[in-house]
Amino acid sequence: MQVVSVSSLKGGVGKTTVTLGLASAAFAKGLRTLVIDMDPQSDVSAALASRSSHGYSIDSVLNNTSSSVVRQAVVPSSWTGPADVPVHIMMGSPAVSAHDKPTPTKQDLWKLEEALATIESQYDLVLIDCPPSFNGLTQTAWTAADSVVIIAEPGLFSVTAVHRTLLALQAMRLKMSPRLRTAGVIINRFRPDSPEHLFRLDEMKQLFGDHILEPILDETLTLQQSTGAAVPIHRWPGESAQTIARYFDRLLVKVLVEERF
Template structure:
């Protein structure tokens, strides 16, 4: 089982969109996957079309992690129904039922989003995920901060994937987050590795985006994952309908789905990099070129 945190210091860069895109690719690939919606806004839960009944949300599981019984409290994504229908229409023969479960997010998790969590609190998510052995992949959608919830996720994770737009403030935030990961590894999680950086919402015709992508390549090298994810005009519509991008009609969605397939494959085989971003060049203002 691989546990991957999806993180960003800056809000609004499409972190949850990348999380759900990767979840969609995992579902299409038949990889049993759990999405942990650790962001108090719970946007990933909404996009994944979950319908909780009596299950505990992730915040209440974190409150009593050793009694949480994860398997009893996860909720199947509404996407699974679409995937099962597509599989049944694709031909005859035995097919394994797809698995995409969600540890549902809630505002309750906000009580842990503090900068002063001790080591015991940082292990809460690890204790909850001790019951996640049936999954091959766990994606943790983190809030856009470096407070307690993100550090709790990093403690429980094998890898951290960062999401950034190719813009000045986002790239600068990514550099700071990479440094924070290095410090966190030294003190709390020596086995944690940066899985890479996803460049999201890329506009191919933008000179600024081209400049920043080249800068990111220079700064982060092989940690800048490919393919980059272009700005998707209908992404809000897809998420609003609580659909997987792999089961949304149209060439645009089909192309986006293929990009997430490739990104997931690259993500699953990366990790363990010892790239020292402390020696990387500073993010430049355009006037410094």
């Protein structure tokens, strides 16, 4: 089981969208995939059109990491069909914000790792959609993760956020988890006709070089439409969707196999 945290210390750059794109690529490959909704906004739970029938969520899991609670917090998503391995989701909840402490204890940070140990044999891939901050929730996700994918837009504040995220990763490796890898930086919402985006992309290539994972994801309406309809991009009609689906296939391969830094 590989655990990948999708993170950015900046909001709205596409963490949830990329989590869904990578989950869609894993779904198309037939990987046994679990998405964990670590964000109190619970966007990825909504996008996977999932509801917990008994009210258990990531909040319950961080309160009690026993296997019975973990199992009840995980539900099949709407991404399923008779011939599919369904994508599962560990449901999000606004209540999880109680765990987003500015100074979490080491005991707090191990909780998700403990919980995942109880279901380790059931999944090939776990994708964690993180909130846009570096408090307890993101740190808990990173402690459970093998690698972190950083999401960035080609804009000034996003460039500085990538830098902060890389520094935070270094600190986390020293403090908690020496095994934690940086899978790389995925650049999202690129507009090739924008001089500002072209300038920032060039700047990011110079600053972060080998960290940047190709291909770069353009801004497209198709991604918004498929997300809004709770349909995996690999199953959305049209050429644009197929192009983006192939991009996510390539990104998934890089996230899973590349040993970096």
